[in-house]
Amino acid sequence: MSSTDTRPTVTVLGGGYSGIKVAKALDDVADVTLVAPSDAFTHNSAAWRALVEPEWLDRIFLPYDRLLARGRFMHDRATAVDGRRVTLASGQVLEPDHLVLATGSGYPFPAKVDEPNAATARARFRQAHGELRGASRVLVIGAGPAGLELAGEIRAFHPEKAVTVVGADSDVMPGPFDQELRDELRRQLDKLGVELRLGSPVRDLPAVPPTVLGNVVVTTDDGEELTADVWYQAFGVKPATGYLRGALAAARHPDGTLRVDGQLRVAGGSGVYAVGDITDADRDGIGTAGAQAELVAANLRAHITGEGELRSYVPGPMAIAVPLGPDGGAGQLPGLDGVVGAEMIAALKGKTMLVEPWAALFDT
Structure with missing residues (x-):
C-alpha cells in the first residue's frame, strides 16, 4: 500500500x-x-539480573523510537x-x-518498573543495587517463581548474603506445576544456602519500604519473628x-x-x-x-x-523456566517429559536472560 x-x-x-x-x-x-x-521497553525477564549486576541495565532498556519503521510512538x-x-x-x-x-x-519493583523514562529507571535500579550491597541479610516475601528466581540471583552473585524466602503455602511454586519441579528447585535452593520459611504467611508487611536498607522485622502467623536488612515483595x-x-x-x-x-x-x-x-x-x-x-x-x-x-x-502446554542464577534452575518445557534441570535452563535463559530475541525487534 x-x-x-x-x-x-x-x-x-x-x-x-x-x-x-x-x-x-x-x-x-x-x-x-x-x-x-515510558520512552523505552523494559525486558522485565532480566530485571532481577539487573538488580544484582547493574551492567545488565544497558541491555534491558530498548527505546521505542527504534521499533517501527513507518508507524509512530507516543510517549x-x-x-x-x-x-x-x-x-x-x-x-x-x-x-x-x-x-x-x-x-x-x-x-512490585524491581521485577517491573513504572518510570517515565529509561534514565530514571536505571537510576532507581542502581539505587536498589546499592541498598542490596549494603545488606547482610535479605528477606524475600513470596515463594512463587519470581521469589525463587530472585533468591537464586542474590545467592549466585552475592554468596556472602543470607537469604530467606517466606511463603504462605506449604510448598514453593503454588500452581499447576509438577511436584518434581518443586522438589528440584528446593534441592538447588538448599544447595545455594537459601532458607525457606513456608506454610505461614507474614502477619503484616515490614514498615521499611521494599528494596530500602533498614531494620526489617516481620512476624509469621505461627509466631516466628524474622529480621533482615532489606526485603523484596515477590507477589502482587x-x-x-x-x-x-x-x-x-x-x-x-x-x-x-x-x-x-x-x-x-x-x-x-x-x-x-x-x-x-x-x-x-x-x-x-x-x-x-x-x-x-x-x-x-x-x-x-x-x-x-x-x-x-x-x-x-x-x-x-505448560512451559516455565526458573533460573537460579546463571548456572542453576529447573523448568517444565513443551515436548519434554519430566523436569529439565540446571544445564538446560542455564543455556535457555540463565546465561542470556533471553535479551537478544527481544532486542532484535528494535533493529528497524
Missing part, C-alpha cells in the same frame, strides 16, 4: 512484550500508533477507553479502526485495566482481567482486542503474551489485506 493515508489505523496501548510484537508485525500494512507511558498513557475512543493523559483523543489493549500488569500481580469505560469496563473480572473470545476480542467492544496479562484466555507469561500477540496480529493482517484465514487462540 503506497500511502499511510489509505491504510487502516491500528492503535496499540502498552509497550510490553505483547504490545511491541503486535505493533511491529502490523507496521507494514497499517498506520500503527504505539502508546506507552503517553491512556486515561479512558470507551469502545475504540482512547483519551490520553495529554488530552489527545485517538479513534483508530482497530484497537489492541496490551497494557499488561503491575508488579495487578492487571492494568482500570482505564476502561462503558461496555469494556463491564468485561472486567473482579481480578482485573478481561473476558475475551476465541480471537481475543474483548467482550462488548467492536474492533477491540486484548493480549497478554490482561486477558482471561491463558496463564500469564512471556511465551503466552507472544503467542497471543502473534495471533491477533495475524488476524488483523488477514482482515486488512484480505489474505489468510482467521484463527482462534488455543492455550499452549
